[in-house]
């Protein structure tokens with residue numbers, strides 16, 4: 001089937017084209033869209049692109065950072081002010097995928113992908129979108145819960161607050177194929193400390209449910225406590241609560257449930 005490519009100068013024109021055509025798909029870096037087209041996905045008749053510079057802007061100088069949806073992982077890795085996001089960016093694909101793949105595209109990447117989004121979920125990011133209704137900011141958790149319904153909406157940018165220290169933000173991806181590969185599971189933790197106690201714990205998991213999820217029971221086990229062995233053990237044993245992983249070629253649902261607590265314990269203990 002013929003595919004029409006429409007390129008727009010502004011993000012709002014691209015958003016208009018996306019929202020008015022059910023068969024239109026936005027092209028970010030194309031690492032997944034082009035694969036779908038090459039495999040003959042007939043649900044896509046129109047590919048929408050935007051050359052708007054705002055989509056590739058990085059604002060990393062303030063405590064609250066903003067990444068345009070079209071920012072690639074290679075650019076995140078080149079930005080010293082974004083050091084806290086280097087581990088998630090580095091964990092994605094190989095160099096070719098990191099050169100093309102974007103932060104916006106990662107929000108839509110199905111299991112076993114979406115690693116960068118796990119980090120953004122732990123950091124309580126906000127997603128700026130533009131659709132037929134105009135533009136608005138959505139908390140990332142809400143965005144992910146409605147991800148299937150987001151077709152026709154253009155993501156403009158994501159923003160989050162920089163963690164207070166390198167200790168306060170941790171990330172770990174478990175993959176079978178080293179150094180890179182799809183995720184058996186991905187974990188990120190944001191652990192702000194106030195007066196020696198955790199205040200506002202956020203634990204995010206990838207490949208443990210149809211979309212990235214918060215491990216709320218583990219967060220509750222950490223909240224208001226110091227990060228000692230007993231707290232870590234309580235959080236690790238609560239990690240499985242609320243998860244609904246699937247079987248795939250990288251691991252079974254049973255295996256994922258068995259090891260999620262082990263990996264959370266390692267992440268929280270600072271073990272490699």
Ligand SMILES: Cc1cc2nc3c(=O)[nH]c(=O)nc-3n(C[C@H](O)[C@H](O)[C@H](O)COP(=O)(O)OP(=O)(O)OC[C@H]3O[C@@H](n4cnc5c(N)ncnc54)[C@H](O)[C@@H]3O)c2cc1C
Pocket residue numbers: 025026027028029030031032033034035069070091092093094097100101102103104105106107108109112113114115116153154155156180181182183
């Ligand atoms: C070999 C290979 C290895 C990979 N390894 C990893 C990995 O280790 N970890 C990982 O997380 N991912 C991985 N991926 C998946 C993918 O490369 C990344 O998730 C990447 O971030 C997707 O971004 P993209 O810009 O290329 O998306 P695209 O292919 O352009 O788009 C993907 C989806 O997102 C939508 N989209 C993109 N941008 C926007 C926007 N601004 N607004 C609205 N919708 C948008 C598209 O319409 C499409 O539905 C891999 C892919 C390949 C091919």
